[in-house]
Amino acid sequence: MSQTQQESAGQLVAAADRPMAGAASKGPRRKKPAKAAVTADGHQVRKLSWKTRLRRDRQMLLMMIPGVLFLALFFYIPILGNVIAFQDYQPFLGITGSDWVGLQNFVDLYFDPDFWGAFKNTIVLAVWQLVLFFPVPLGLALIVDSLISTKVRRWFQSLVYLPHFLSWVLVIALFQQVLGGAGLVNNTLRDMGMGAIPFMTNPDTFPLLATVQLVWKDAGWAMIIFLASLAAIDGSLYEAAAADGAGRWRRMWHVTLPGLRSIIVLLLILRIGDILSVGFEQFLLQHDAVGPGAAEVLDTFTYFAGVVGGGWSMGAAAGLAKGVVGALLIFAANKVAHKMGEPGIFQKKVG
Amino acid sequence: MATTLHERRSAKRRSKGLTYNPNRPVWKEPASPFYNSIKALIIGGISLSIVLPILLVISTSLADDKQLVAAGGYVLWPTHPTFDAYQTIFSSPFMFRALGVSAFITAVGTFLALFITITMAYATSRPVMFGRPVLLLVLFTLLFAPGLIPMFLMIKQLGLLNTVWSLILPGTFAAFNFVVMRSFFMNIPTELIEAARIDGASDFMILRKIVLPLSKAVIAVVGLFYAVGFWNSFFNAMLYINDQTLYPVQLILRNFVVQGSPMADALGVATTPPPQSLQMAIVVVALLPILLVYPFLQKHFNKGVITGAIKG
Secondary structure, three states, X not given: OOHHHHHHHHHHHHHHHHHHHHHHHHOOOOOOOOOEEEOOOOOEEEOOOHHHHHHHOHHHHHHHHHHHHHHHHHHHHHHHHHHHHHEEOOOOOHHHHOEXXXXXXXXXXXXXXXXXXXXXXXXXXXXXXXXXHOHHHHHHHHHHHHOXXXXXXXXXXXXXXXXXXXXXXXXXXXXXXXXOOOOHHHHXXXXXXXXXXXXXXXXXXXXXXXXXXXXXXXXXXXXXXXHHHHHOOOHHHHHHHHHOOOOHHHHXXXXXXHHHHHHHHHHHHHHHHOOOOOOOHHHHHHHHHHOHHHHOOHHHHHHHHHHHOOOHHHXXXXXXXXXXXXXXXXXXXXXXXXXXXOOOOOOOOOO | OOOOHHXXXXXXXXXXXXXXXXXXXXXXXXOOHHHHHHHHHXXXXXXXXXXXXXXXXXXXXXXXXXXXXXXXXXXXXXXXXXXXXXXXXXXXXHHHHHHHHHHXXXXXXXXXXXXXXXXXXXXXXXXXXXXHHHHHXXXXXXXXXXXXXXXXXXXXXXXXXXXXXXXXXXXXXXXXXXXXXXXXXHOOOHHHHHHHHHOOOOXXXXXXXXXXXXXXXXXXXXXXXHHHHHHHOOHXXXXXXXXXXXXXXXXXXXXXXXXXXXXXXXHOOOOOOOHHHHHHHHHHHHHHHHHHHHHHHHOOHHHHXXXXXXHO
């Protein structure tokens, strides 16, 4: 047998083995790795050695390279770069040349009133978002789902998705043109002889304004996931409930909301994990107009302290603290969801 | 006498002269004018809040001086539309370059991003060597972010500061899009791929000839997400770009509209229409590409996102 024939035969065997290899890896975990694996229908197959698998999967492995390279360059190496949070980082000395200062940066942060101001603003905004933003998509989805006319439904859906695709710069520009000091509303008010209202620059009402901006931009898009899970609820449940005499509100209470329970819990977990990142561009853009007293959040603090102010280590420390707390919050919220008997985000193996 | 719920309801409806609507479940109550008007109010209000600002901006950018002055700066419908503001903008080399930068990062970035996402998603959607560890590497990025300062230092280390690549490369992969793509690929029947393999197709060929043609919807959606992300990206530019000739449109929008910097000098144009309509014209230039692409891709949303997002 010539070399090429042998090769093609080997490939054929490998190809035939593949579905079984897949089945074995998906099946219940075996106690010990055995030389021979047994498939569901009782056939014994040769367990492939890693060399064979490397050969068999070489093209697939090649396909993974660009992605892995990206992750390394723009995710994992920068994560290691967080070590400067424990240094007195000097740009011209670099990471290797700068002095180690232990937790000094975190101590400095702890005694920095600006940091706590940013922290407070972040929490305030997160609470506003939780109370005002979170329920809106759910309510919208219920309304849209109850529409009978497919035409109205489709039009409305495509319209409310649109603002999600506009940039924050654009959204704030639009808000300025309507609500700003020289905007449409204030122009009209002045024409009618009334004083202008500083919607866009008042620090006291800024959390409300920011939440309204967020609702305008993203509530429609956030609705999409509720709509999908509404569509997944079995229609015969509604029919049965109606036959038992349940009116529209009782059907919503006893069929619709239980059907949405797990998705609501899931989104809540995600929101809680994200509680320290209320949005970045939105606040950076309005930082000047409203003033840091109300518009400074943890992310903008990191930016101004680190990149603008040159306090690299301090900024990195703030960013790292925020990231770690956020990840811990997700784990905690996920745990709570499990206690409530919900799947949560990552108890289920992905794939 | 009608006995079942269905019969009773349809009899009632017929007696009221309501026609048959296939979308209305038989068990549903007849339409109530009260609830219907509340719904109409909510839906109409939301639609107006979206349409009005956009219409206002477009109309004002098209209005001529006279109408603008008479209306006090804002116009909802231009009576004598002119393109003066746009002419001024496009005659400015500054603005023209910005458009070029934005178009370049959007086109190149979307292409690169789709390439990375598709190859990676396909490879991890099959039971192959290192598939699971690589998947976990990606999913971890959903939980934690490296942070602003380390990213900045990395871009600096790579020598990408003040180049368009600093606007492209950090955005060429998003875990969410990866998850959508991957769950779509996992729904492609294994038999199809095995059959091709037995016929001697290589993995690359299977991806190109079988998987990609089946995935047009999801590629359109994910491509749109990436493209919109690149077109809209403003913060990266603010962070990494000092050179004014490399400003993308969003940064110009921020400087001249949101911050309200004076435009005449920067644009390098002598005679200018009223600043109001110039500002609006810049807003429209940033807005228009999205308004133009959106209707074509919007129909894929349901197919692409929902199947992906729910399973992911």
